[in-house]
Amino acid sequence: MTPDSPTHGPTGADAAGAPRASRPSVRRRVLTAAAVAGASALALTGCGLQPAASFVPGAAPGSIQRIDDLPDDAHLTVTSKNFTEQLVLGKIAVLAAKAAGFDVTDETNVPGSVAVRELMTSHGADFTYEYTGTAWLTFMGHEQGIPDKTEQWQAVKQEDAGNGLTWLEPAPMNNTYAFAVRDEAVSELGDVQTLSDITKLPLDQRTFCVESEFNSRADGFKPMLEKYGLELGGSGENGVPTSNVSILDTGTVYTATDRGKCNFGEVFTTDGRIKSLGLTVLEDDRGFFPAYNVAPVIDSATLREYPQLRDVYDQISPKLTDAVLQELNRQVDVEGREPADVAFDWMVREGFITKP
Known part of the structure; x- marks a missing residue:
């Protein structure tokens, strides 16, 4: 089991490709996400834990530029699971969206894969970073993973299109x-x-x-x-x-x-x-372990409305290697730094954003 893998996944998903008018409004989707996040926060408190702060530093454009003609009310809800790597990735996604000009609702730190999946399939959130193996084995119910990274990504991309979700290009990092x-x-x-x-x-x-x-x-x-x-x-x-x-x-x-x-x-x-x-x-030279590459997953209706988001996140993914995530995770788990600060410093260092 990868760090986020639950024992079971959701049994259903929304239909794909519904016309924009028939889908929940942006405000409705934000409220849905907020309700789930609120319940998650209560669950955390009941376990003696506290949810991570939703605050992230301000982000000015770098190689990620503000999208031309973006409406002033353009909104994006970003979600993630509640372990270190997912918190760092979630904050990276929030910072990128801010630099692109979006008003962002930060719904990172949701307990468990199932809750995040339900936010995405119910269209209560617009964006998450997900693992190909988790989607294939846990959410889609397949008995065996696909060791080839490209084939595994293509398989989940094709199947999740029917759930109204679009998988962008995967990162090299493979958390298997x-x-x-x-x-x-x-x-x-x-x-x-x-x-x-x-x-x-x-x-x-x-x-x-x-x-x-x-x-x-x-x-x-x-x-x-x-x-x-x-x-x-x-x-x-x-x-x-x-x-x-x-x-x-x-x-x-x-x-x-x-x-x-x-x-x-x-x-x-x-x-x-x-x-x-x-x-x-050690290299798994005979390809036994399934691929768990992470990739940006975006609500398909949101991507149709803001197709520029593909370019925003596609420029980040190639930089997310195993070595990079090992270092970012180390800064949180060993040095005790906040995931938002670790994400911000890395984004600035890579030139994706600049300090406001």
Whole structure:
């Protein structure tokens, strides 16, 4: 499961392509989004948590210019889930829309994938960043993901068109499962760079740290080993004895791998701890893990009304790499910075916006 994956998704979606007049008005959509956000805030408070501030710094145009002839009342509602990466991406989306001249309602920090999905399919929000694998497996109910990044994006784009949602070009960042090794062990183990390289190691060096869910998933640890010609519980030439596998809490996997409890730890590819702990992600050279590339998803009616939004967000996506998100996530999770400030500084540094 990726960091945002719920156990189930919504069962229905709105029809696509309804004429603008038959769709909720902008004001109605804003109120709907606000109502969902209000309920989300209450849910957070009930759990002892507080929602993130909706404030983001002002944004002046940079390479993102104000859209010509944009009406003064042009409005965009941006939503996101409530974990670090999604908060950073949500603030990036808000800042971009502000620089383009929109009045923006910031509905980021909504708890869970399902609530965000319902905001988008009910047209209570105009924009979110979503993961291709999450949409395909959780929302659309397919049993298997598509490892090829382009094919996975094209599949969700085509299917979600029927829900009145348009997927723009995906970013290079792919927040999927992976295995990582501590940097100093790469050469010690014989220049291990790919998952296939693990098969070349002696049996006693094939040691793994994994979380309990991944260990038990039908598409998890055991089938991954089988994909690479290894047998969980086996003691022969291609075996991985169960004694070589440590089942740990998700957060503990990173530190345990860094401290040498195991050679290979299960990680998410854009987690900030990869950089802060000095871990190296191994290439999934046989394409076992599904693609979870992030992409801008826009309400199709909103995009028809403001087609310039495609150019606004298409110029940002190529810059959103695994390494970039690792660093931005690290600044929030390790340094304790606010997601809005991290997003703002990155947008300024890349030239997308300027300080007002």
